[in-house]
Amino acid sequence: MTTPADATDSFEADAPGQGDELVDLLVQTSFDVIAIVTRVGAEHDMSLTLVRMLGILRDRTLKAAELADYLGLERSTVSGLIDRAERRGFVVREAHSADGRSVQLRLTDAGQAMAKRGADEIAVRMAPLLERVPPRLRELLAD
Amino acid sequence: MTTPADATDSFEADAPGQGDELVDLLVQTSFDVIAIVTRVGAEHDMSLTLVRMLGILRDRTLKAAELADYLGLERSTVSGLIDRAERRGFVVREAHSADGRSVQLRLTDAGQAMAKRGADEIAVRMAPLLERVPPRLRELLAD
DNA sequence: TATTGTTATACTCTATAACTATA
DNA sequence: TATAGTTATAGAGTATAACAATA
Numbered sequence: 001m002t003t004p005a006d007a008t009d010s011f012e013a014d015a016p017g018q019g020d021e022l023v024d025l026l027v028q029t030s031f032d033v034i035a036i037v038t039r040v041g042a043e044h045d046m047s048l049t050l051v052r053m054l055g056i057l058r059d060r061t062l063k064a065a066e067l068a069d070y071l072g073l074e075r076s077t078v079s080g081l082i083d084r085a086e087r088r089g090f091v092v093r094e095a096h097s098a099d100g101r102s103v104q105l106r107l108t109d110a111g112q113a114m115a116k117r118g119a120d121e122i123a124v125r126m127a128p129l130l131e132r133v134p135p136r137l138r139e140l141l142a143d
Numbered sequence: 144m145t146t147p148a149d150a151t152d153s154f155e156a157d158a159p160g161q162g163d164e165l166v167d168l169l170v171q172t173s174f175d176v177i178a179i180v181t182r183v184g185a186e187h188d189m190s191l192t193l194v195r196m197l198g199i200l201r202d203r204t205l206k207a208a209e210l211a212d213y214l215g216l217e218r219s220t221v222s223g224l225i226d227r228a229e230r231r232g233f234v235v236r237e238a239h240s241a242d243g244r245s246v247q248l249r250l251t252d253a254g255q256a257m258a259k260r261g262a263d264e265i266a267v268r269m270a271p272l273l274e275r276v277p278p279r280l281r282e283l284l285a286d
Numbered sequence: 287t288a289t290t291g292t293t294a295t296a297c298t299c300t301a302t303a304a305c306t307a308t309a
Numbered sequence: 310t311a312t313a314g315t316t317a318t319a320g321a322g323t324a325t326a327a328c329a330a331t332a
Contacts, residue, residue: 076325137284138165206313217302219301243307
């Protein structure tokens with residue numbers, strides 16, 4: 001906006017206009033989705049972060065530092081998160097075979113069960129939201 | 144799953160299977176989007192909730208209780224949120240014309256400016272994400 | 287020296303409960 | 310009585326900084 005009569009204004013990255021409805025739609029939808037995940041978690045006394053943790057560890061075994069990367073959180077934060085998850089029997093800290101400093105994180109059977117249950121419930125809650133998507137569009141999305 | 148040999152299994156709400164990839168995609172994308180909004184907010188020392196508040200009040204004037212409904216938070220929580228936003232000059236509490244108990248919330252010019260700036264920055268950060276969406280699909284989404 | 291994980295500390299966000307003022 | 314908002318309090322989530330153990 002430093003050059004007053006600039007015909008290419010609407011193509012500048014810092015002068016949005018055209019695609020904003022789509023951005024708004026995506027942001028609003030995202031908040032709705034996260035709200036669903038948060039609610040399902042809350043019904044099982046789990047924070048959004050704990051739900052994410054179970055989802056991530058569901059089909060992986062990770063070191064604590066790797067989990068921190070996945071979650072975008074500090075190691076110290078994840079340390080406490082693991083504490084709480086372990087106390088509830090969802091996860092165990094195992095010795096890492098190759099690195100004495102690391103701990104390997106693994107879901108317990110209870111953790112696996114809760115992860116599956118949560119995923120199922122989330123899918124059910126999201127069904128009404130997905131049903132509003134036209135079938136043709138839904139197929140396109142599944143590429 | 145109470146009737147063992149049920150051919151309509153895959154259509155039962157509590158026996159998900161088919162559309163799970165789509166659900167996962169939507170959830171993962173939502174986390175990515177929220178991460179962008181969170182990061183943009185953090186760069187301006189704003190929590191995700193404060194960013195949402197500015198976005199909501201951008202084209203509306205609301206009572207505190209209404210804002211709480213929009214955000215899905217308790218009134219007491221929103222009270223503190225308004226405190227902090229007011230202290231930073233983003234919003235003002237005005238007397239409600241018809242109800243002496245209520246406060247009317249209105250963005251200041253600074254609040255409007257920050258709301259616009261945040262929305263613009265979010266749109267810019269989301270551009271790479273949107274560019275991965277095929278144009279044909281993007282048109283369909285904008286219905 | 288660098289990295290992994292933990293602990294101590296502090297701040298923000300959130301809810302519950304109790305309260306005041308108004309309806 | 311019921312509703313709008315505030316305050317006090319407590320708990321969870323988060324980051325920063327300092328630390329011990331291992332690489």
